[in-house]
Amino acid sequence: MAANAPIVSVIIPAFNAAAFVANAIESVLQQTYRPVDIIVVDDGSTDGTMDILLGYKNQIQIYRQENKGPAAARNSALANALGQYIMFLDADDSILPQKLSK
Numbered sequence: 222m223a224a225n226a227p228i229v230s231v232i233i234p235a236f237n238a239a240a241f242v243a244n245a246i247e248s249v250l251q252q253t254y255r256p257v258d259i260i261v262v263d264d265g266s267t268d269g270t271m272d273i274l275l276g277y278k279n280q281i282q283i284y285r286q287e288n289k290g291p292a293a294a295r296n297s298a299l300a301n302a303l304g305q306y307i308m309f310l311d312a313d314d315s316i317l318p319q320k321l322s323k
Contacts, residue, residue, distance in 0.1 A: 229321050238273075
């Protein structure tokens with residue numbers, strides 16, 4: 222990968238996603254393409270979503286807001302994205318390791 226490769230920001234809105242958000246994050250961390258900026262917005266979760274996110278605090282950007290819905294969470298993340306390219310990923314989804322390379 223070239224040293225000046227464009228950054229891809231992956232935006233993950235999460236609401237009560239404790240059961241599956243780690244899978245979404247792990248699928249991004251396992252990408253063959255780097256550099257990747259991962260932004261997760263906890264949209265007012267009442268389960269253990271934030272606890273899961275804090276386990277990744279050195280690898281992702283974490284934001285928390287009161288529940289406003291996925292569009293507002295995506296917009297919050299977009300305002301903090303570093304990437305030249307943006308990918309939206311739902312908290313209950315995952316991507317294959319070469320998704321961003323392709």
